Amino acid sequence: MSRLARPLSTAACLLLLGAAASAQISIAGYVFDDAAGPDLAILQPGANPQFGGLATGCVTANTLPGLTVPQSISALFDGDSTEAWCFGKLMVRLDFVDNVVRNGPGPDLVVFEIGGAEAFTLSILVESLCTWTAPRNYVPVATGFTQDLCGTGSQPINAAAIDLSDFGVLPGATVRRVLLDNKGVYGGAVGADPAAVLALHSDPASAVPSPCLLQFQQGIDAGAGPYLGAADTCLASDLPTTAFGASALEYSDSSPEHQLLLRFDGIVGSGAGQIPTGAQVQRALLYLTSGPGAGASNGTHSVHRLLKPWNAATATWAGSFGGDGVDADGIEAEVAAVATIPVTSASKTVAVDITAAVQAWANGAPNHGLAILANTTDGLGLNLAEASLESWRPALVVQVEGGVSYANAVASFAPVVVGVEPNPCNLDSSRSLGAPDADPNASVACCLQVPTSVTLGSGGSITLDFTSVSISGDGSPEPDLWIFEVGPDVEDTFVELSADLVSWVSLGKVFGATSSLDLDGFGIGPFDLYRYVRLTDDPLEGDATGCSPGADIDAVGVLSPNPWINLGQSLAGTGGAPYLASSAPLVAGGQAVFQLSNALPGAPTILAIGANAVGLPLFGGTLVPNPQLLIGPQLVGATGSLLVTLPLPVTLPAGVPFWVQSWILDPGGPVGFAASNAIATVTK
Structure with missing residues (x-):
């Protein structure tokens, strides 16, 4: 399909560069095929893009649900009638459906940015792991080209060239999904002004995209058509006969008691865009966005899996759950909370891990949704499925496990600590276990948020244990071992394998962020059974001082692990x-x-x-x-x-x-x- 024949379905303020009559596009010194752009853009939870470059009579596209006309349009650099770029808080997932991006010689993707050059981050989805790579930071540089956008005057065109090898992608391998975060803020012009993402090396897609990453958010098309199954309401003790199923924002509070009910219907099944019945859920995050002003809460709120049915249109405090609200008693809702919403500021998107609840639904438990119960008298106002901006609505993002195992024990940890560097908050070695869980939008300020990785210190090391599988080659040139290194600095790490903690095989050095290794290339085949991975920070590279000197290890995974x-x-x-x-x-x-x-x-x-x-x-x-x-x-x-x-x-x-x-x-x-x-x- 021609790049221009299929405009973005949401978040389409990213420019789509191309020309309808040409097989190739030349932009700012780069040459692309006309099918080199993404086919689908999905605003990520919490995004709040603002529009730039609008001139009178310049917009012809229809408004998409929940978005303004400027936020909905696609645009070209060729002087046609729709031209735009975005700033504000823009986080967008871009899917290449008809074509894929191939790791070829040199750069593979180009991100174009307008105006003064500002930094952004980019991650890619490793579909074999169903995991986003650690985000890498890019600062676009001026190309020397300018463009008059919609009569607003000449704007500098900046570009950042992206090499997929930096994300652990092997030569010739392909990717379908990228995640762009312009590091902007709500309602302002702070943050990069991205205009396009285009592939320099693009091949026709030969297979259906992996269903491992699923998103459920009212009105959002994540690849299987707009999702319309969200239901929510509030049960209010002071308004016991009032139904709030049509409210766009409601509160969780303990005085007077207000309880929020959320449900995502139709998420498990055999259809496109559904979680397969019986699937192993690797991670399920519920994204919630607080309202402005009084939407903030200085207390916590518990999330419980509901065990009784309810109707969003008719549910009230007096008419549901015995007439006294939801009780976490093991009958109406589970006693133990599946997650806790932390202290939350106004207009803030938080992610809470509800993997246990989604796994129960995938395993066949009835999906009656979730109850949010306040532990505080300082109420939390949350945007619901009826919110005017799609990206503020509750979103459930699910990663389905696909034959990958992660280290599940620490055999030894030998950080290099000088004084209080690394900060003690970064020295919990257990944070290197399990699937990657670094938040690409978390603050990099020292320990402002609970770290999700462990810092080795300059020259420090950690030995991770795979207790239930073995690390082996698979007889192919594909990656077998993945190392997820995160943090504000990209730092190199030496990698070794052992079967017994006595004899070690060196695999050389990986160069920070998300890296992969093909074990077969080191002579390690399917019948070689290794158990331990030792990672040692390179003290001659990266930060040697500060809050988190040395490599910051989030996870180590084995693709197609040996079951013996x-x-x-x-x-x-x-x-x-x-x-x-x-x-x-x-x-x-x-x-x-x-x-x-x-x-x-x-x-x-x-x-x-x-x-x-x-x-x-x-x-x-x-x-x-x-x-x-x-x-x-x-x-x-x-x-x-x-x-x-x-x-x-x-x-x-x-x-x-x-x-x-x-x-x-x-x-x-x-x-x-x-x-x-x-x-x-x-x-x-």
Whole structure:
């Protein structure tokens, strides 16, 4: 589809550069294909764009729901009748649907900005991880070109060239979604004035975009048509018979008691834009925007999953939930809150993590929505689904897990601390665990907000543990290991792998922000089982002093993790310790594949398999599985290797543990036997 044939559906104050009759576009010294622009723009929660460049008679586009005409238009640099740019608080997700952006030689994207050059940040979505990269900061530079926009006079055209390699994208790989934040403020001209995002390397899309990132916000089209399933109301004890289902803004308060009810209908199912039934929800954030003035609250408010149905059009304090409001009693709403809304200033967007509630709905629990219950007499005013500006309406953004595992334990932490640098608030090593959760819009001021990462200090290190999967190559040139480094400075980190915390394999250095590594390129294949990742800050690069010197680690993830874990307990023989590995999950009707290496050539071996561990001393070593099945004897090959393939029954249930170890007749062992390491997994 031609770039010009499909204007943005929302937030279209970003310029779409192009010419209807040309296959290529030349802008400020850059040349693009005419399909090089995004196909869909989605205002992110809390955005409040302002319009620039409007002249009388210049706007011809229709107004989109909740947006003014100037905020709705698309514009061109070719002097046609619609020209615009944006400032104010602009956060926008841009989706490339018909085409994708390819990581080619040099820069891959160009962000054009108008007027005085001002900084912005950019993130990309790693679809295989369903995770946004850490944002990188860019300051556009003057191109020497100007443009008369809609008769407002000549405006300088600035540009920032973006290299996808800086985000860990491998050469030739593609991306579909970028997130732009102009770092602006509500209602003002502060912040970059972005005018366009265009791809220098663009290929036709060959597949449907991943459904891993889903957004539900009244009136917003996030790729599956406008979402219209939001419902909300207020139950007010002082107005017990009044229904507030049509209100644009209401309060959560404890005196008089006001309770807010929110629900997003139709979010789970098999349709486009829905959370698949039974999906593993990686993260679900509820974005809420407070009202101006009295909308602020200096207290907290609890969010509870509702257990009873309600009707937004008719629900009242007296007529619903027993006539006395919602009780968090395990009957009307869950006793424990799924999240807490913190102290909130006026006209502020906050994100609260409601992953537990959304996971329950994905697992089949009835979706009756959420209740917001005040813990304070200082009420919180929140914009609801009827708010005039779309980006102020409650939004639910869901990331669905896609075969990635994150470090879940810290094996050791050795920060370099000099005085109070890093600040103690940045030294909680547990913040490096789990999925990335850095807020790209959080303040960089020292500890103004609770950090979501751990700071290593200049030259410090952390060793992260994957306790339930192994780190392996996947036999392809795609990335296997991702490191998420955040913070105000982009800092380099040395990376090492180990199976036992004794022997380490160096993977060299990654260069800050979000970085990826293809383990196969280091000779690490599908049958290599590593457990630990050690990250060490490069003390010769980045900040050495301040609140957070050294690398700031948010997460480490393994794409396509190996489901088998290495338990050790090998017994050395003639050639050293034999090594046993597997790479594929055990599924009903499939097959199990085991690879034995470094065993005595020609020696007979038996594979011991059990559903539990016994840890029995045997022949100077340890028999790890409780052997319920013995395979063999089979003879080790001339190279010291043996590949064993076993068919699995079609009735094999999921959730069954398997423990496997190989024992080899070997005169070099303590009493004539050698044993491999044990490995374990759980059937899928």
